[in-house]
Amino acid sequence: xxxxxxxxxxxxxxxxxxxxxxxxxxxxxxxxxxxxxxxxxxxxxxxxxxxxxxxxxxxxxxxxxxxxxxxxxxxxxxxxxxxxxxxxxxxxxxxxxxxxxxxxxxxxxxxxxxxxxxxxxxxxxxxxxxxxxxxxxxxxxxxxxxxxxxxxxxxxxxxxxxxxxxxxxxxxxxxxxxxxxxxxxxxxxxxxxxxxxxxxxxxxxxxxxxxxxxxxxxxxxxxxxxxxxxxxxxxxxxxxxxxxxxxxxxxxxxxxxxxxxxxxxxxxxxxxxxxxxxxxxxxxxxxxxxxxxxxxxxxxxxxxxxxxxxxxxxxxxxxxxxxxxxxxxxxxxxxxxxxxxxxxxxxxxxxxxxxxxxxxxxxxxxxxxxxxxxxxxxxxxxxxxxxxxxxxxxxxxxxxxxxxxxxxxxxxxxxxxxxxxxxxxxxxxxxxxxxxxxxxxxxxxxxxxxxxxxxxxxxxxxxxxxxxxxxxxxxxxxxx
Numbered sequence: 184x185x186x187x188x189x190x191x192x193x194x195x196x197x198x199x200x201x202x203x204x205x206x207x208x209x210x211x212x213x214x215x216x217x218x219x220x221x222x223x224x225x226x227x228x229x230x231x232x233x234x235x236x237x238x239x240x241x242x243x244x245x246x247x248x249x250x251x252x253x254x255x256x257x258x259x260x261x262x263x264x265x266x267x268x269x270x271x272x273x274x275x276x277x278x279x280x281x282x283x284x285x286x287x288x289x290x291x292x293x294x295x296x297x298x299x300x301x302x303x304x305x306x307x308x309x310x311x312x313x314x315x316x317x318x319x320x321x322x323x324x325x326x327x328x329x330x331x332x333x334x335x336x337x338x339x340x341x342x343x344x345x346x347x348x349x350x351x352x353x354x355x356x357x358x359x360x361x362x363x364x365x366x367x368x369x370x371x372x373x374x375x376x377x378x379x380x381x382x383x384x385x386x387x388x389x390x391x392x393x394x395x396x397x398x399x400x401x402x403x404x405x406x407x408x409x410x411x412x413x414x415x416x417x418x419x420x421x422x423x424x425x426x427x428x429x430x431x432x433x434x435x436x437x438x439x440x441x442x443x444x445x446x447x448x449x450x451x452x453x454x455x456x457x458x459x460x461x462x463x464x465x466x467x468x469x470x471x472x473x474x475x476x477x478x479x480x481x482x483x484x485x486x487x488x489x490x491x492x493x494x495x496x497x498x499x500x501x502x503x504x505x506x507x508x509x510x511x512x513x514x515x516x517x518x519x520x521x522x523x524x525x526x527x528x529x530x531x532x533x534x535x536x537x538x539x540x541x542x543x544x545x546x547x548x549x550x551x552x553x554x555x556x557x558x559x560x561x562x563x564x565x566x567x568x569x570x571x572x573x574x575x576x577x578x579x580x581x582x583x584x585x586x587x588x589x590x591x592x593x594x595x596x597x598x599x600x601x602x603x604x605x606x607x608x609x610x611x612x613x614x615x616x617x618x619x620x621x622x623x624x625x626x627x628x629x630x631x632x633x634x635x636x637x638x639x640x641x642x643x644x645x646x647x648x649x650x651x652x653x654x655x656x657x658x659x660x661x662x663x
Contacts (some may be wrong), residue, residue, distance in 0.1 A: 195284045225335040241296075243450065245457035247484045249300040251475035251492045252461050256304040259497035261553030262545060265354065267308040268294045270363035271398070271456075277367050285395070286364050286399040287449045290456060294398075297460040305464070308356045316353075324349040340538060356403045358467055360460070364452060366395030375422075386441075393417045394448070396455050400463040405632065410466035416455040418447030460569055469553025471496045498557055539573040541629070542600060544636070546582045549595035551603055559600065563607035573617075576600065576637040577629055588621040593619050593637045598641060613642045 222231035271290030291311050298307050309316070322328035326345040333342035375388030395415035399408050424441025445563070458476065465472035474495040477487060540562055542555050551559070566572050576596050584592065599615045618638040628637040636663055 207358055228582040234607075241453075243454045243457055245297075245454050245461065245476075245479050246300070246473075247489070248461050248475040248479035249297060249457060250467060250468060250473065251478050251489060251496060253301045253304045253487075254493045255470045255475065255496035256301070256464075256553065258470075258493055259470060259553045259556065260551075261304070261470060262550060263304065263306055264467060265306040265308055265356045267297055267356045267359045267403075268298070269310065269359050271361060272364050274363040275367045283617055285448075286367055288454055290362075290452070291395070293453045293456045293573075294460060297457045298360075298464075301464065303470075306354075306459070308354065310356070310359065320348070332481050333426045358400050358409070359403055360398060360400050360463060362396065362398035362459075364394065364525050365397050366393065368393050371417075382428040383426075386423070389419060390422075391570050392448075393451050394455060396452070396459055398456070398459040398463060400467060404418060410463050412462045413458045414455050414459050414462075416451050418446045418448055418451045421633055426442050434648045443455045453593060465496075469498075469555070471498065494575060496562065497553075539575050539638075541577050543576045543633070544576065544578045544596055546579050547584070547592070549592060549599050551599055556603060559603045563604055566604075566613070566643075571613075571643045572641040574600065574639040574641070575629065575635050576639070577633045578636055579632040580626065580628060582634070582636075586620070589620050589636075597637050597639060604641065609641060615640045615642065 222233070223234040224279045238355065240330045268291050271294060273288055273290065275285060275286050277286060294313070295307070298305060319328055323346055326343075328346050328348075329344045330346055333344055334347055335342045336347050361517040369392050370390050371393055373390040374386065375386065377386035381411075393415050393547075395413065397410040397411070397413045399406050420443070422443040424439060426437075426439040426441075428437050429435070461472050461475060466468075473657045474492040478484060478492040481488070540558060542558055544550070544555070545552070562572050562574065576593070597616055597619070603609065604614055605611055616637065617640050620636065629635050
């Protein structure tokens with residue numbers, strides 16, 4: 184063990200050095216005992232614990248877009264779709280032995296939360312974790328599940344304590360969303376600088392990484408992929424610092440201070456996923472997503488900006504009158520169009536150039552969804568010209584009703600189309616029913632998986648109102 188030899192030291196040198204070390208130790212002890220964070224003592228025999236910020240709603244930059252989408256779906260009277268979520272995995276393969284997975288494993292949960300922000304504009308179904316429901320259904324099947332009450336199962340027999348189950352309580356879904364987190368690229372760009380003068384200097388550095396997601400929405404019944412999105416988001420971080428490394432006489436000063444900040448990586452993943460949800464849900468409800476996305480990215484949202492974006496997304500934005508032009512070819516589904524060109528009945532109407540427009544209805548429904556209303560808006564504009572427009576009302580070929588109900592539903596669908604066109608400025612006398620099914624009418628298919636349930640014609644704008652005799656000869660207009 185070495186000993187400090189102070190026999191040749193100058194008087195007072197050792198004591199001065201000891202005082203300085205004592206002061207440094209005292210400062211270090213004081214700093215270690217100080218805390219700028221608030222602390223709370225939860226019990227008398229416990230040490231205080233740090234109490235940080237209170238929990239809050241997990242808001243993202245895409246929240247205004249989801250609010251806009253919900254209001255646009257309601258304003259456009261889009262059909263309330265039943266949606267669920269499948270497995271959305273992390274496919275990046277990034278893993279650290281010390282920190283675990285670099286990317287969140289809860290992509291499906293983030294999509295569920297995003298869909299929940301759409302409120303009553305959709306119906307959200309659980310398909311991700313159905314273990315409890317399946318267990319209780321098994322209990323019910325074995326007559327072991329009860330609710331504390333007695334139930335009458337058969338007439339003339341005493342009530343039973345188990346819950347009777349007759350099937351059909353689980354509602355089906357229309358669409359489901361699946362996909363994955365497919366990219367995480369570290370330090371795709373970095374820059375910075377460092378300056379030192381006489382061992383005194385500072386440094387600054389910024390770095391950028393990105394994440395990517397690929398999602399798709401699928402028709403539950405046909406397994407047709409209706410829309411895919413591939414989105415990426417860059418995430419930026421910054422690091423700054425200053426330092427001093429100098430000798431002051433016989434003493435060395437080594438001081439370094441700085442800070443490092445980065446946009447939360449998982450929040451970036453959530454934001455990107457929510458953007459994808461906006462795109463996918465807009466595709467199946469007939470709402471335009473871009474006005475809502477632009478609103479979210481424009482900064483602080485005012486009520487006026489929200490109303491304007493909702494009107495634009497829903498297609499109800501008032502537009503200046505355009506000069507009358509010759510009619511242009513309309514977007515349509517021809518009668519012999521293949522399935523790839525025909526939009527399913529779930530999605531309303533759409534298609535390719537052809538002689539007749541197709542307006543699609545959901546099975547056993549006469550309600551026009553947002554996409555069908557958008558097509559009828561194009562019909563109203565095309566009908567301003569000299570030529571007329573023909574319409575085929577279609578639905579899935581899985582719809583198979585008795586002849587009387589089939590006719591009643593076809594009439595209701597024709598009335599719905601006529602009412603929608605009338606609200607868009609098309610005179611009622613210009614709308615004529617050309618064909619409705621009767622008892623002897625066979626199923627008339629249109630493409631794969633679709634059938635024609637009625638035919639209408641919107642006559643030219645200069646057509647005169649028909650006389651009563653002409654109405655009788657032509658079969659009249661749209662009536663019960």
